[in-house]
Amino acid sequence: MLSKPPLRKKPTEIIKSIPEFDKKESLFLKQRGGEMDSVHKERHERYTIPDVEKFLKFQREHGSMQGKVYSVHTHIDYEPIPGYGDIHGFFQTIINNNYTSMVVSQIDSRYKAEAGRCHVAITKETKQLLSGLNTQEQKNAFLNKLRTKLSEIDNNSKNDSDEMRLHFFYNYCKDTLKLRFKFKALPGYRFNKNGLYFEKI
Numbered sequence: 001m002l003s004k005p006p007l008r009k010k011p012t013e014i015i016k017s018i019p020e021f022d023k024k025e026s027l028f029l030k031q032r033g034g035e036m037d038s039v040h041k042e043r044h045e046r047y048t049i050p051d052v053e054k055f056l057k058f059q060r061e062h063g064s065m066q067g068k069v070y071s072v073h074t075h076i077d078y079e080p081i082p083g084y085g086d087i088h089g090f091f092q093t094i095i096n097n098n099y100t101s102m103v104v105s106q107i108d109s110r111y112k113a114e115a116g117r118c119h120v121a122i123t124k125e126t127k128q129l130l131s132g133l134n135t136q137e138q139k140n141a142f143l144n145k146l147r148t149k150l151s152e153i154d155n156n157s158k159n160d161s162d163e164m165r166l167h168f169f170y171n172y173c174k175d176t177l178k179l180r181f182k183f184k185a186l187p188g189y190r191f192n193k194n195g196l197y198f199e200k201i
């Protein structure tokens, strides 16, 4: 009789196995159908610093990153919409032919639980925006323009409420960058469409 393959740990278990997972963000790479590995070098309350060596190792072990691999990072007690830095970093990896989808996991520190996940993926239209970026100069120019645009949005919405700012940014990601969003609540939580966050039922 063949022995059963070892049981794979679920993403939630892996996220919760990181020390202080409910206080500091963590960052992972995951292959579709495969296990999830942590790839953070430094963890902070609102951001992580990736471990480049671990990224490259994952890439070597899993071959092409496109289509099969995605990044997962946590947001502690705030909306699972990627932030400005997340979006800029995401486009950097897309342009460099790495992974083309990402997941933001909202952590509920009060209940030490994962509340839900926001899946972000590029579409054909996003690819069209990026077609024609062949040289490194063209790629850098695109990323610089994106950075400028993101800080413009940030500055222009300074006087708006947090909820309005969030919706404005979310709409920019959908309508202009043509990203596709999917929200998946975990058991015991539901997605609040107005606030764009997962809440306890």
Ligand SMILES: [Zn+2]
Residues within 6 Å of the ligand: 073, 074, 075, 082, 083, 086, 104
């Ligand atoms: Zn983030």
